[in-house]
Amino acid sequence: MVTTLELHGYDEFQKYVANIDPNSRSVVVYFTGEKLPSGLSWCIDCVEAEPVVKAYLNELKKEITFVFVDVGNPETWRNKACPFRTDSRTRLMVIPTIIVWNGVQRLEGSQCAKRELLNMLFEDED
Template sequence: MAACEELSVSGFEEFSRAVEQHPGKTIFAYFSGSKDAEGKSWCPDCVRAEPVVRAGLKHVGEGCVFIYCQVGERSYWKDPNNDFRKKLKITAVPTLLKYGTPQKLVESECLQDNLVEMLFSED
């Protein structure tokens, strides 16, 4: 039985809707460069971090929500006025965060098992 509900969304609007649909729940979000038709992201760090983050999910408590969010094409991501940068203050991908808290891991931090586990398991 999965302890955590997992959602996969693409873009800021879908992300916002997913958050709105889970009021009062602990939400973890992983932001990654979008994937092409072959399932490969334009962001090499995101490709390397994804298995580490997925392995860390086993430390998540009951009733949490994990949102895997593709931020869009590289050109959109690089725009300093994109919604992820402006509204969520996300400055780099990959980023893993506990939504609504200051807790987050950015870029190479997402590759460290111990940091990922700590973010997922802390109350």
């Protein structure tokens, strides 16, 4: 029931969200640091949250699209002009961040690794 998608960088993200129905609440976006050759993100909080999020998604019985978006390498992310930070639709301050697209619900940082908060995010999303 959960469809997942991976996007790399701001350009791919921008192209994808341009085609989302403005009234849709069935898209959830997870912003994370770019993966290293090891397959893990350079972002320690992202590495901690990802297995919790993926396990939760495997059990979720909802029709949603869950979009994994890598925000780039550490230098790109730490730049104050990083478009993920400055875009009024995302306004990221930390990664990982999970946003219900076209909604107000979001989890930031260590919140993303807490199953009970994921439950609340997806319950509120109805």
